Amino acid sequence: MSDKAKIVFLGTSASTPTKNRGLNSVVIRFEGEWLLFDIPEGTQRQMMKSKVSYLKINHVFISHFHADHILGLSGLLATMNIHGRDWPITIYGPKGIEEKVDSMLKIAMLTPGFDVKTVEVKKGIILKEEKFSITATPLNHEIECFGYIFKEKDKEGEFNRQKAIKLGVPIGPLFSDLQKGKKVKVDGKTINPEDVLDVSKAKPGRKISLIFDTLPSKNYYKAIENSDILIHESSFLDQMKERAKETMHSTALQAGEVAKETNAKKLILFHLSARHKENEKFEHEARTAFPNVEVAKDLMEIEL
Amino acid sequence: MSDKAKIVFLGTSASTPTKNRGLNSVVIRFEGEWLLFDIPEGTQRQMMKSKVSYLKINHVFISHFHADHILGLSGLLATMNIHGRDWPITIYGPKGIEEKVDSMLKIAMLTPGFDVKTVEVKKGIILKEEKFSITATPLNHEIECFGYIFKEKDKEGEFNRQKAIKLGVPIGPLFSDLQKGKKVKVDGKTINPEDVLDVSKAKPGRKISLIFDTLPSKNYYKAIENSDILIHESSFLDQMKERAKETMHSTALQAGEVAKETNAKKLILFHLSARHKENEKFEHEARTAFPNVEVAKDLMEIEL
Numbered sequence: 022m023s024d025k026a027k028i029v030f031l032g033t034s035a036s037t038p039t040k041n042r043g044l045n046s047v048v049i050r051f052e053g054e055w056l057l058f059d060i061p062e063g064t065q066r067q068m069m070k071s072k073v074s075y076l077k078i079n080h081v082f083i084s085h086f087h088a089d090h091i092l093g094l095s096g097l098l099a100t101m102n103i104h105g106r107d108w109p110i111t112i113y114g115p116k117g118i119e120e121k122v123d124s125m126l127k128i129a130m131l132t133p134g135f136d137v138k139t140v141e142v143k144k145g146i147i148l149k150e151e152k153f154s155i156t157a158t159p160l161n162h163e164i165e166c167f168g169y170i171f172k173e174k175d176k177e178g179e180f181n182r183q184k185a186i187k188l189g190v191p192i193g194p195l196f197s198d199l200q201k202g203k204k205v206k207v208d209g210k211t212i213n214p215e216d217v218l219d220v221s222k223a224k225p226g227r228k229i230s231l232i233f234d235t236l237p238s239k240n241y242y243k244a245i246e247n248s249d250i251l252i253h254e255s256s257f258l259d260q261m262k263e264r265a266k267e268t269m270h271s272t273a274l275q276a277g278e279v280a281k282e283t284n285a286k287k288l289i290l291f292h293l294s295a296r297h298k299e300n301e302k303f304e305h306e307a308r309t310a311f312p313n314v315e316v317a318k319d320l321m322e323i324e325l
Numbered sequence: 326m327s328d329k330a331k332i333v334f335l336g337t338s339a340s341t342p343t344k345n346r347g348l349n350s351v352v353i354r355f356e357g358e359w360l361l362f363d364i365p366e367g368t369q370r371q372m373m374k375s376k377v378s379y380l381k382i383n384h385v386f387i388s389h390f391h392a393d394h395i396l397g398l399s400g401l402l403a404t405m406n407i408h409g410r411d412w413p414i415t416i417y418g419p420k421g422i423e424e425k426v427d428s429m430l431k432i433a434m435l436t437p438g439f440d441v442k443t444v445e446v447k448k449g450i451i452l453k454e455e456k457f458s459i460t461a462t463p464l465n466h467e468i469e470c471f472g473y474i475f476k477e478k479d480k481e482g483e484f485n486r487q488k489a490i491k492l493g494v495p496i497g498p499l500f501s502d503l504q505k506g507k508k509v510k511v512d513g514k515t516i517n518p519e520d521v522l523d524v525s526k527a528k529p530g531r532k533i534s535l536i537f538d539t540l541p542s543k544n545y546y547k548a549i550e551n552s553d554i555l556i557h558e559s560s561f562l563d564q565m566k567e568r569a570k571e572t573m574h575s576t577a578l579q580a581g582e583v584a585k586e587t588n589a590k591k592l593i594l595f596h597l598s599a600r601h602k603e604n605e606k607f608e609h610e611a612r613t614a615f616p617n618v619e620v621a622k623d624l625m626e627i628e629l
Contacts, residue, residue, distance in 0.1 A: 062369070063366065065341070070344050092399055130392065130468075
């Protein structure tokens with residue numbers, strides 16, 4: 022399978038699956054990691070239908086504990102166990118995640134041969150890896166619910182050979198050390214990686230924001246501003262905005278407004294109510310507020 | 326949808342689903358009732374893909390508590406609730422069923438607007454309706470596990486108009502009472518339904534036996550003898566019979582032998598290990614012991 026960074030929409034339906042759509046769940050594949058966001062009933066089978074390898078998932082981020090967001094966890098862990106997984110997996114979720122995971126393992130009568138770690142999510146950075154980080158931002162739903170922001174590390178510049186040669190660094194392994202961000206010593210003089218950087222090649226890392234079940238709220242605007250891709254729930258159309266408000270969900274129009282207000286480059290709508298069959302209506306409605314919009318389909322992939 | 330009696334195989338895979346097969350689950354539709362046998366992850370979506378109306382399920386029979394047989398319950402109940410169900414459902418299962426169902430409701434944060442009854446299954450008749458009954462028979466698995474036998478009520482004969490007229494019953498509503506099995510009085514004389522039966526038209530009711538996870542065992546032979554349709558688990562092929570024994574499962578050959586020994590009319594193999602992709606091998610192997618065999622496929626229907 023391709024090693025390219027991408028987003029895979031495993032399912033796109035809200036509340037219940039439909040004949041043609043699985044429940045809402047997303048994978049981001051980046052630099053060898055496969056990050057799973059929400060894990061409703063049927064997630065493992067959607068993975069089997071996609072090119073996502075379920076054994077490679079090491080991090081699962083749960084937005085909130087409503088049934089249509091979590092019920093696939095026991096099944097996925099059971100299947101990993103059957104296939105002999107022996108390395109840890111970490112499940113991130115709201116307050117109570119440890120107890121929730123314990124109960125789900127108990128119901129499945131499952132004692133996995135691997136460590137199932139849990140992390141109780143709070144606002145802020147919850148995972149920091151060498152090349153990316155994940156930040157949680159509280160949303161505005163019936164129960165505690167988080168959106169998650171994937172952020173590729175900013176590139177501060179590119180290694181400049183000429184600068185290194187000018188500073189007297191001999192061509193060879195020290196070049197590689199500087200490229201990896203290490204200091205080197207040449208004739209007793211310390212040379213820092215910053216000294217040989219061409220900052221004109223600096224490039225901010227990409228930002229992908231996933232906003233799950235929420236009534237639109239300025240609470241999360243700051244966290245998601247300038248997203249390269251904003252993936253926003255859109256349970257309803259504007260004609261059902263009262264229902265959306267009652268159930269603390271967003272309409273397609275509201276998602277478009279959030280994209281505009283937060284200066285997103287692209288908006289993708291997901292988590293569409295099972296009652297709706299026409300994606301075009303969602304797209305057209307959101308477009309009245311924000312031009313660059315797409316509606317997620319099951320198993321759709323977006324290369325990054 | 327057709328009102329005809331039938332069996333629907335929602336899924337046929339053991340342990341884990343596959344890209345092409347859902348986890349093992351069966352519906353019997355008979356005289357207005359839809360009976361569901363086992364409810365693994367993905368059952369509700371398989372129903373949506375079949376012609377089974379999930380709202381019409383009033384009885385769910387669970388063979389045992391391994392993960393691949395029960396994890397779809399919370400999701401199905403959640404979806405029933407979303408669609409406004411307000412009449413009871415009964416869940417039958419081994420010892421501990423009430424606690425299991427309670428935990429599953431708790432995990433899904435679900436307080437359904439309908440009564441979820443539970444029945445702890447013991448050997449013998451567990452449901453008796455006007456036109457059929459369900460009997461449980463203990464199987465031989467790692468944990469307590471039951472097979473279920475559907476039995477249509479025997480027809481003791483047909484109402485004979487001529488006999489009734491001879492006995493002086495006036496043509497009219499009393500005929501209908503006798504047909505319904507009620508006694509009637511004519512000129513002070515009691516006439517019993519048996520008195521007006523043409524016993525030459527007697528017909529035994531059909532018998533469908535569902536044998537879930539088990540090492541073959543004579544324990545359940547008596548309960549399933551003379552089945553019109555024996556639906557038997559067949560997790561493995563004979564080449565893996567040691568693995569079958571270790572995990573307390575059956576091979577296709579063993580299922581064929583059970584069908585032969587218990588005088589079944591037809592054998593259907595289900596619950597096939599996810600590792601196997603060629604149904605023909607299962608069919609050929611079982612056929613060496615018993616000729617009338619078929620391998621279940623997802624969404625296959627058999628009219629009764």
